[in-house]
Amino acid sequence: MMEKDKKMVTIYVMGKKHRVPADLTIMKAMEYAGHQFRRGAGCRGGFCGSCATIYRRKGSYKLLGALACQKMVEDGMYIAQIPFSPAEKKTYKLDELKADAATFLVYYPEIARCLACNTCTKACPQDLQVMDFVQAALRGDITTVAKLSFDCLSCGLCAVRCPAEIVPYNVGQLGRRLYSRYVVGPTEHVLVRVQEVEEGKFDEEIKNLRALDKAGLKKLYDARDMEA
Amino acid sequence: MSGYPEYMQESLRLVEKTRPERIGKKFPLMSADDKQKILKDWHPDFKEGTKRALRFGPSQGQVMPHEVADILEAHPIIKPGDIDLKHVDYDLDVLVIGAGGAGLTAALLAMENGIELDKILMVQKLRLGDANSKMSQGGIQAADRPNDSPTRHFLDIMGGGQYANKTDLVEALVREGPDVIKWHESLGVMYDKNPDGMMKVESGGGTSRRRMHSCKDYTGLEITRVLLDEFLSRGIPYREFTSVVELLTDDTGQVAGAVLLDMDSDEYLVARAKSTILATGGFGRLHIQGFATTNHYGSTADGVALAYHVGAYLRDLDSTQFHPTGAAFPEQIVGQLCTEALRGRGSQPLNRLGELFVNSLETRDVESSAFIRECYDRNNGIVTETGMRGVWLDTPLIDIIQGKGSTEREFSAMMRMWGKYNVDIRKEPMLVFPTLHYQNGGVEINPQCETSVPGLFAAGEVCGGIHGKNRLMGNSQLDLYVFGRRAGRYAAERARKVTVGKLTLGHIKRYEKWLADTGVKTDRKAPMLLPEYRGKKTLEHQLKIL
Numbered sequence: 001m002m003e004k005d006k007k008m009v010t011i012y013v014m015g016k017k018h019r020v021p022a023d024l025t026i027m028k029a030m031e032y033a034g035h036q037f038r039r040g041a042g043c044r045g046g047f048c049g050s051c052a053t054i055y056r057r058k059g060s061y062k063l064l065g066a067l068a069c070q071k072m073v074e075d076g077m078y079i080a081q082i083p084f085s086p087a088e089k090k091t092y093k094l095d096e097l098k099a100d101a102a103t104f105l106v107y108y109p110e111i112a113r114c115l116a117c118n119t120c121t122k123a124c125p126q127d128l129q130v131m132d133f134v135q136a137a138l139r140g141d142i143t144t145v146a147k148l149s150f151d152c153l154s155c156g157l158c159a160v161r162c163p164a165e166i167v168p169y170n171v172g173q174l175g176r177r178l179y180s181r182y183v184v185g186p187t188e189h190v191l192v193r194v195q196e197v198e199e200g201k202f203d204e205e206i207k208n209l210r211a212l213d214k215a216g217l218k219k220l221y222d223a224r225d226m227e228a
Numbered sequence: 229m230s231g232y233p234e235y236m237q238e239s240l241r242l243v244e245k246t247r248p249e250r251i252g253k254k255f256p257l258m259s260a261d262d263k264q265k266i267l268k269d270w271h272p273d274f275k276e277g278t279k280r281a282l283r284f285g286p287s288q289g290q291v292m293p294h295e296v297a298d299i300l301e302a303h304p305i306i307k308p309g310d311i312d313l314k315h316v317d318y319d320l321d322v323l324v325i326g327a328g329g330a331g332l333t334a335a336l337l338a339m340e341n342g343i344e345l346d347k348i349l350m351v352q353k354l355r356l357g358d359a360n361s362k363m364s365q366g367g368i369q370a371a372d373r374p375n376d377s378p379t380r381h382f383l384d385i386m387g388g389g390q391y392a393n394k395t396d397l398v399e400a401l402v403r404e405g406p407d408v409i410k411w412h413e414s415l416g417v418m419y420d421k422n423p424d425g426m427m428k429v430e431s432g433g434g435t436s437r438r439r440m441h442s443c444k445d446y447t448g449l450e451i452t453r454v455l456l457d458e459f460l461s462r463g464i465p466y467r468e469f470t471s472v473v474e475l476l477t478d479d480t481g482q483v484a485g486a487v488l489l490d491m492d493s494d495e496y497l498v499a500r501a502k503s504t505i506l507a508t509g510g511f512g513r514l515h516i517q518g519f520a521t522t523n524h525y526g527s528t529a530d531g532v533a534l535a536y537h538v539g540a541y542l543r544d545l546d547s548t549q550f551h552p553t554g555a556a557f558p559e560q561i562v563g564q565l566c567t568e569a570l571r572g573r574g575s576q577p578l579n580r581l582g583e584l585f586v587n588s589l590e591t592r593d594v595e596s597s598a599f600i601r602e603c604y605d606r607n608n609g610i611v612t613e614t615g616m617r618g619v620w621l622d623t624p625l626i627d628i629i630q631g632k633g634s635t636e637r638e639f640s641a642m643m644r645m646w647g648k649y650n651v652d653i654r655k656e657p658m659l660v661f662p663t664l665h666y667q668n669g670g671v672e673i674n675p676q677c678e679t680s681v682p683g684l685f686a687a688g689e690v691c692g693g694i695h696g697k698n699r700l701m702g703n704s705q706l707d708l709y710v711f712g713r714r715a716g717r718y719a720a721e722r723a724r725k726v727t728v729g730k731l732t733l734g735h736i737k738r739y740e741k742w743l744a745d746t747g748v749k750t751d752r753k754a755p756m757l758l759p760e761y762r763g764k765k766t767l768e769h770q771l772k773i774l
Contacts, residue, residue: 025560031761036267038515038758039469042358045564046645047365047449048524050355070648072560091461126644146418151446151640154453173457174451177416186413187427193406195370205379206399208391214391221387222260227375227437 007073010035026068026079040083044069048089051152052125054160055079060191065123065157085156092174097123111137112166120158120168126151130158130168137171142183145175165224231651232557232659239610242582243620243657250576251628254493255584263594269316270597270605272662273547273630273697278517285536286680292669294547303743304750305473306496308733310489313476316500316731320349321405321723322716323485323501325472325531328359329448329708330688330715331507332455335464336715338505348464349499349516351488353471353526353757357456360509360524360689361708364448365641366432366569367440369702373429376437380400385703387563388434388591392544397694400675401703401710408709409441417454418443420638430572431550432701434591440702445641446665448705461505470497471757472530474540474633474736475504475684478729483538483683484729489757502726503685503719505677506531507712513759516548518735519664530755531690535671538735540679544669547697551579551596552577554663555614556610556618559650563663566642568592568701569620570658573638574629578620578657579608585619593698603661610659612702627654666704668695669768677715683722687715 007022011029018033028043042050051068058076065200068081090107097103102112111134120130129148149172159167196202209217232240238688258266268274280297282290289532322338324331327350352358371381373442382404384387386393413419420428420442429438442693443450469491476498478484485501508531512523521527529554553566571577571588577595579585579602586598599619603609623642626635635654636643646653669692677685688708695703743750 023292023559028761031765032763034762036758036760036762037525038353042354043360043363043524045363045522047363047446047641048355048358050358053669068567089457089460091463093461094458148416150444150450151644153449172452176418177454177457180413180416181416184413184418186410187372187419187421187425189374189407189426190370190372190413192374196402197340197378197406202378202403205377206382206403209379209382209386210395210399215490217383217386217391218260222381224380224383226257227431 009073011073012078014080020073021173022073024073026066026073027051029073030068040068040081046070047153049155050083052082052155052157053079054082060182065125065161067125067155070125081139082156082160085159087156087159087170089170094177094181099142101138103178104137104140104171104174107174108167110164110166111171112185114138114166115164117163119163123157123161125155125157126153128152133172133175134166134168137175142175142179145172146179149175229650229658229679230645231649236610237639239582239678240656242649243578243622246582247622247624249767250584251625252716253584255587256756257587258590258594265730266597266601268599269594271593272517272550275477275517276532280310283746283748286539287542290542290545293548294514296511296529296532296545296623297578298752299514299754299756300530300536300755301743301748302533302750304537304739305753306487306733306736307486308736311496311498311733313498313731313733315498317497318499320485320501321347321503322719323499323504324348324350324507325486325505326359326507326688327356327466327505328688329361329452329455329705330712331457331505332357332406332452333709333712334502334507334687334716335459336455336462337670337713338648338720339462339464341717341720343720344745345465350464350466351470351472352466353491355468356466356528358524359452359716360527362448362452363522363524363565364705365445365565366572367430367442367447367702368705369435369439370441370698370706371402371408371431371437371439372409372427373439376439378405380437381405381439382736384435385695385700388700389698391696393696396675397673400714401694401707404710405683405706408706409721412451415454415458417451419443423632430569431589432568432572433578433595440569440572442569443633445569445639448539451705461756472534472734473755475534476500476731476733477538477735478731480729484683484728498731500728501730502683502723502728504683505537505719506671506684506686506690507688507715510692512664512718516664519550520554522551522563522565523664523666525759528756528759529667530757531686532670533677533754535684535686537739538684539680540684542670543672544697545692547668549592549666549668549699550596551665552599552662553621553658553660555658556616557612557659561645561649562616563667564645564658564678565663566621566658570623570626570639572641573634574625575623576619576625578622580610580667581608591698591700599662616661618659618661621660622657623653624655624657666699668697668699675714677711677716678718685715685719687711709736
């Protein structure tokens with residue numbers, strides 16, 4: 001398709017007006033308008049959360065959030081990036097923590113200020129039940145914190161909107177580590193295999209394989225059985 | 229309601245029609261000879277006119293894509309006189325360049341191996357943790373189940389890599405796989421498990437056992453963020469938005485740190501280091517042969533350029549990994565990754581007639597070649613309005629085979645990515661085509677992660693040798709941690725033994741002489757640091773192949 005045939009829209013990037021093709025994401029539209037990202041761009045595929053963006057639509061008072069790499073431009077959109085949310089990540093030693101509600105309250109006591117207003121949930125570009133996992137942390141329900149927060153990209157949009165100044169993505173991260181370490185624990189067959197490797201169980205086999213030339217390896221490779 | 233336009237509906241009806249008879253059916257795997265033939269005929273690596281031999285330096289004569297040769301046949305960004313090397317901003321034992329999976333791991337291990345906090349620095353040109361590592365969806369391999377073994381894993385890797393791999397590196401990878409999983413769990417990584425407590429595992433292309441461990445389809449995200457949380461908890465020093473424009477050497481010729489560029493203030497800083505670890509990732513943003521890519525914004529092959537400036541050997545850069553299932557529709561997500569785990573869990577590739585044409589779990593190079601042949605030789609692809617071609621990946625089979633709710637539970641990233649464009653992958657297939665995914669080759673290392681230049685270590689995608697000419701799914705996630713740990717450990721060990729002499733940038737003069745002597749005339753500069761997408765360039769990088 002030729003560019004002249006493209007439908008164009010008007011957007012305002014940090015207040016500056018640009019005409020851009022209508023079928024671009026906010027990220028590509030900003031590049032089209034002349035920006036070279038030094039921050040605020042990352043994986044460009046919805047996996048890293050580095051392109052958190054807030055916007056208002058034409059004629060609407062609502063302040064909305066999105067990932068710039070995921071959201072398409074709309075005519076009359078006002079856009080500002082928030083590539084960083086000012087928040088302190090507490091430091092801890094996982095080995096020394098207890099898997100209970102008190103741990104969340106020690107490191108992130110502000111969760112007790114949660115108003116249950118659900119603003120965080122509405123702000124989440126991943127559509128996570130953010131408020132529910134903050135509430136679960138207050139109850140010490142680590143499994144729920146871990147599961148509900150699992151798809152979190154730490155983009156920070158919940159944290160900048162929260163009226164109680166909670167940083168939900170930090171709470172989720174602590175919860176997931178506690179869950180894996182203390183609720184689930186290590187996997188037996190992994191520990192067994194590590195020990196077998198350490199005891200030299202596979203040394204001879206690997207040594208023999210490494211002694212083969214390409215033809216020898218190929219013969220074994222082509223004849224190996226495949227697990228269904 | 230369908231997420232696809234009217235002109236694709238007839239083909240979609242054929243997909244639905246043939247679905248019941250395809251359940252449980254497998255297209256036969258290719259013979260060794262057939263694989264060789266399809267690679268030669270259809271893999272982009274074998275396309276004429278896409279590569280050239282490097283004209284100078286230690287890897288002179290090595291053949292690589294033009295886009296890679298271009299950044300090597302380019303001037304260093306700085307001149308020796310530009311930097312006051314007497315003014316040292318950071319005096320370090322270990323400098324880690326890059327903050328993805330390999331870099332974070334190396335920094336943790338450097339610390340665990342006795343390096344004082346104020347003697348470590350991590351620099352990252354974007355945010356901490358921003359890397360391809362985070363984008364990995366489907367899994368990480370490790371031979372830890374009773375019916376599997378590191379030996380089998382070794383054989384799968386060698387065959388998959390066309391036997392070009394360095395066997396000492398492969399041995400390290402397969403031996404330490406289970407221990408990496410153990411380490412991750414101790415740090416609090418949430419791996420998927422079955423109700424009986426065993427790891428939930430799946431097959432990948434070319435794996436003879438089910439050894440793909442996953443964290444839903446956010447595997448790389450989950451591992452990276454746990455490592456990052458641990459890194460920050462330990463208080464290891466770092467500088468974000470700080471790139472490396474050149475390595476430093478000393479009067480004995482060893483690598484001795486780097487010249488940093490603060491990406492906000494544009495000022496240069498000197499970091500002197502006894503050991504320097506390159507963990508800069510791969511080259512997807514070079515858009516080899518014009519392909520769209522799955523890769524992170526920062527994947528501009530900086531490490532390969534930096535290493536070559538100081539004379540490090542490179543290898544296997546002639547082979548590039550194209551992931552078979554990049555999105556081919558809609559335009560906004562063209563090239564983005566659709567995890568191989570979709571095929572592991574039962575999705576089948578189909579042509580426009582709804583027919584099987586290849587086994588769904590061939591190695592990536594073979595699978596990609598079969599997709600290209602189906603579209604461009606047999607003309608059985610689906611053509612979009614932009615001229616892009618693709619084949620179907622029949623994802624509705626996942627819920628049919630694995631049980632209702634499986635897709636939603638296991639593939640929330642994929643549901644989200646396609647759902648934004650009104651494709652419910654539980655009900656309709658994905659349209660896919662191969663996409664530029666991984667730098668198979670790179671800077672040559674030994675099992676201690678040493679490059680051929682003393683003082684310079686490397687880990688992660690920047691390296692060559694582990695995966696030969698084709699990497700298997702889940703082995704890059706594993707190599708980040710196996711070789712990240714080794715790099716951290718051996719870099720720390722070296723730092724305790726060596727002293728650094730007078731800093732120089734003499735290698736730049738040598739490099740300029742190589743360029744001049746071989747008649748390279750160019751305005752290009754390297755490392756690239758950031759890709760150029762300003763203005764109309766943002767509309768480019770659509771598929772230009774064939």
